[in-house]
Amino acid sequence: MSSKTVDDVQPKAVMTPDELARWNTLPPDEQLARLRGAIQSGMDSGPADVATDEIWAKIRARNPHIGLQSVR
Numbered sequence: 001m002s003s004k005t006v007d008d009v010q011p012k013a014v015m016t017p018d019e020l021a022r023w024n025t026l027p028p029d030e031q032l033a034r035l036r037g038a039i040q041s042g043m044d045s046g047p048a049d050v051a052t053d054e055i056w057a058k059i060r061a062r063n064p065h066i067g068l069q070s071v072r
Contacts, residue, residue, distance in 0.1 A: 014059055
């Protein structure tokens with residue numbers, strides 16, 4: 001993956017408009033490499049101590065502009 005720069009953006013469940021714009025400027029092969037890295041990191045992290053519904057509730061609390069339709 002690329003070194004950390006101003007343009008460095010990593011995939012996550014909810015991106016800000018700025019993060020999404022920067023993500024969209026990445027070449028497809030770089031997006032895929034970053035997605036694969038994020039998925040592998042999640043798989044290697046072990047079991048979570050919170051349920052999926054609790055995670056989504058935290059995401060929605062931090063990002064009230066996100067509607068239920070856009071996260072499911």
